[in-house]
Amino acid sequence: MRAVILAGGSGTRLWPLSRAQMPKQFLPLVGEGSLFQETVERVRSLVGDDVCVVTTEETRFLVAAQLAALGIDPEGKVISEPAGRNTAPAIGLAALAADPDEVLLVLPSDHAMTAPAVFQDAARRAAAVADAGLLVTFGIAPSSPETGYGYIRMGVALEEHDGFRVVERFVEKPDRETAEDYLADGGYVWNSGMFAFRAGVFLEELSRHALEVFSGLEPLRGVVVAGNPVPTAQYEALPKISIDYAVMERSHRVAVLPMDPGWSDLGSFGALWEVLGRDPDGNAVRMSGGGEAVLVDARRNLVLGGERVVALVGVEDLAVVDTPDALLVAPREHSQEVRRVVEHLQATGRPEADVPRTVPRPWGAYTVLEEGKDYKIKRIQVHPGGRLSLQLHHRRSEQWVVVAGTARVTVDDRVLDLAPGQGAEIPVAARHRLENPGREPLQLIEVQSGAYLGEDDIVRLEDDYGRVGR
Amino acid sequence: MRAVILAGGSGTRLWPLSRAQMPKQFLPLVGEGSLFQETVERVRSLVGDDVCVVTTEETRFLVAAQLAALGIDPEGKVISEPAGRNTAPAIGLAALAADPDEVLLVLPSDHAMTAPAVFQDAARRAAAVADAGLLVTFGIAPSSPETGYGYIRMGVALEEHDGFRVVERFVEKPDRETAEDYLADGGYVWNSGMFAFRAGVFLEELSRHALEVFSGLEPLRGVVVAGNPVPTAQYEALPKISIDYAVMERSHRVAVLPMDPGWSDLGSFGALWEVLGRDPDGNAVRMSGGGEAVLVDARRNLVLGGERVVALVGVEDLAVVDTPDALLVAPREHSQEVRRVVEHLQATGRPEADVPRTVPRPWGAYTVLEEGKDYKIKRIQVHPGGRLSLQLHHRRSEQWVVVAGTARVTVDDRVLDLAPGQGAEIPVAARHRLENPGREPLQLIEVQSGAYLGEDDIVRLEDDYGRVGR
Secondary structure, three states: OEEEEEOOOOOOOOOOOOEOOEOHHHOOOOOOOOHHHHHHHHHHHHHOOOEEEEEEOOOHHHHHHHHHHOOOOOOOOEEEEOOOOOHHHHHHHHHHHOOOOOEEEEEEOOOEEOOHHHHHHHHHHHHHHHHOOOEEEEEEOOOOOOOOOOEEEEEEEOOOOOOOEEEEEEEOOOOHHHHHHHHHHOOEEEEEEEEEEEHHHHHHHHHHHOHHHHHHHHHHHHHHHOOOOOOHHHHHOOOOOOHHHHHHOOOOOEEEEEEOOOEEOOOOHHHHHHHOOOOOOOOEEEEOOOOEEEEEOOEOOEEEEOOOEEEEEOOEOEEEEEOOOEEEEEEOOOOOOHHHHHHHHHHOOOHHHOOOOEEEEOOEEEEEEEEEOOEEEEEEEEOOOOEOOEEEOOOOEEEEEEEEOOEEEEEOOEEEEEOOOOEEEEOOOOOEEEEOOOOOOEEEEEEEEOOOOOOOOOEEEEOOOOOOOO | OEEEEEOOOOOOOOOOOOEOOEOHHHOOOOOOOOHHHHHHHHHHHHHOOOEEEEEEOOOHHHHHHHHHHOOOOOOOOEEEEOOOOOHHHHHHHHHHHOOOOOEEEEEEOOOEEOOHHHHHHHHHHHHHHHHOOOEEEEEEOOOOOOOOOOEEEEEEEOOOOOOOEEEEEEEOOOOHHHHHHHHHHOOEEEEEEEEEEEHHHHHHHHHHHOHHHHHHHHHHHHHHHOOOOOOHHHHHOOOOOOHHHHHHOOOOOEEEEEEOOOEEOOOOHHHHHHHOOOOOOOOEEEEOOOOEEEEEOOEOOEEEEOOOEEEEEOOEOEEEEEOOOEEEEEEOOOOOOHHHHHHHHHHOOOHHHOOOOEEEEOOEEEEEEEEEOOEEEEEEEEOOOOEOOEEEOOOOEEEEEEEEOOEEEEEOOEEEEEOOOOEEEEOOOOOEEEEOOOOOOEEEEEEEEOOOOOOOOOEEEEOOOOOOOO
């Protein structure tokens, strides 16, 4: 069995925690690792390292770094979509890359489960049924009349597969009253977006029920198997269509397996509050840095913070989300309108809409610590073995100071290794390069000086990540 | 007439905006300048530059810098209290420093007025009455049944001084019902803490009604007049007592002048919201930096921010106070319990309780931009002509990069002038000094490296501000 992990999503519902350039699945929202990493860890007892991650061009380096941090070599395990085309084409790519007889366990990467063993047991049983040629969809036993999920109406039990049932129909997100009826009825489960099927069976059903998708994908088979980049034009020509709509709602080979693994899609701050531990006053607090939440007469709030002191006095049922460059205060259960904030920021061109304060890069990450007139201060982190492009700037000079690890610095014809506390000056127009030759992460402070400090003042002469000329 | 401005206060009611080391009066809460500066500007048409500021040892450099920024030479105008002893001793110091016949206009420095001309007119009239030998207290015509102020019960009108009335009695902060009675009665005014009297008359009344204060102060006369530091032991021996309790409530020479200058003591975030401009939804927003407040379905909130995006979605009547190192979220009208936050932070030793992110220093200020393992990054600002002590550190090296202005840097025997973009390295144990020889403020980024980075790793060899050996 191979796990196909869908990691291309980019939502705004958890802004300012998540951003277009730092989607929710790559954040450590619940446990130590990111949601993506926890998804991988959850399936390791089932598939070992046989994972295939479908993600976007922008986030493939994040996927690779997060896999590597788990001790999994990302080589050959990541497929980048040149553009988002919803789940049917994404899963199609993964199916093309697999042996037709292999069972694929398809999983979103941005959900949480409090009882992973329940899921693992269900996945093992689903694998057997998938191997027999069925498409299995996992349904979640509903615990409340949720209006944010699609539902599956379960039909009769499958005689030959204990616990599995026929899918009577898929139903759209209901209104509150209908959701209450579904909950009372007992015959409905939440549509979790998790599936198991043989790769060949999926493609066969795709060709039967969504021929336009199948026909567009089929020519890419050799490309995907060889691990080459998916051709943009061909992929963009595919329709945007979900696996539910393209296959699951139409196929007659679908079975549903209800389970209750303490699942949440973490689709809102309210959902996040539900899964986090809470103090006796009902406050859920998670500080990612050295900050502290001070709560006085505060009840049932969600506090997500970092380095700062966050004081809540006399407030109830709020979500307070404190990030280095943006803050959200909203009722915990009604934070949906946060997308209007993001839209406003996008319309006015503010980077906080899409770009996180710490920007991931193939070689590591950088964080703008401060911008002032004619200067900018960055903290630059370089992975062991990582190397920035050989580059030059026409309009700024840079001063570098190493604060952790070892930096190998090239300035024109000189190459020197710098230890913490040591610095180097990069004059305007000097060819320069930064590299981490050590085994520990390199951290370096860069002070840029100049009248123009835009990220586009860069001439890349050589690059390990294929970015010369971009 | 001389204005005596009391600038020694240090409250926690506006935390995290105000801190023990950055009291409210030095912050620009309402207009362009700080409340202290606005107080000075308000009296310039009355007294010119003849101001006397009574403040603390810790904040005298702030007073001097803020006076200088208004074009007033602080020399001879600032009296530092070695310890807070409430208003009677503080005003006593100012009275000792003045000519006995001079009229003193005594003003707190942390209040706001929307109609300064009304105040100026009242002050001119009060000066004449004070010159005739009375102690004038300014009463504020109440606009609401405030329970946070003391009140003055006005008695009969003074025949010879139009608009002035006898003080019948001072009354403590009332409960709500009593405050409503006072408001309905019409014979009560708020006790504003502003006064006018001749220096000699005040001291005379002090000797008559609070002999222990007068006796303790009298020996300091020569010291204060000469501008020398007030001796700590002698001043600390004085009782802590307010001018109201020591003199105004006891003297028979007191007159009250009611006025309505749109006064507020800005004693809470609710009071600040009242005086600030508001959008059609009742939100008052003030961003001190490049940040932006994004308000979606938000009503009647107070938002005080800086560099970050502050998004409020669907919330009402909150105070959201966003500073670089601490955030407060509280109901706008019930933020009193914020002192419990400060107490908690003090008890756990967190600097955010008392120290602002930007720490004022005699020579300018510094801001810790980031602290990590074995490194710390500071932005250092030096006033024109300012000079840090000649110093050395035993356990850290420093890298300096100038980002604005000119730095004169001494490292052991070398002296060099650095322009923006240029840097210098300060090795461990090197004697070094930083100076701003230019006319523009100097800004410099310092990256400290070392296993110990405490502020106490400093050996001062020479200092312009008398801090050698401290």
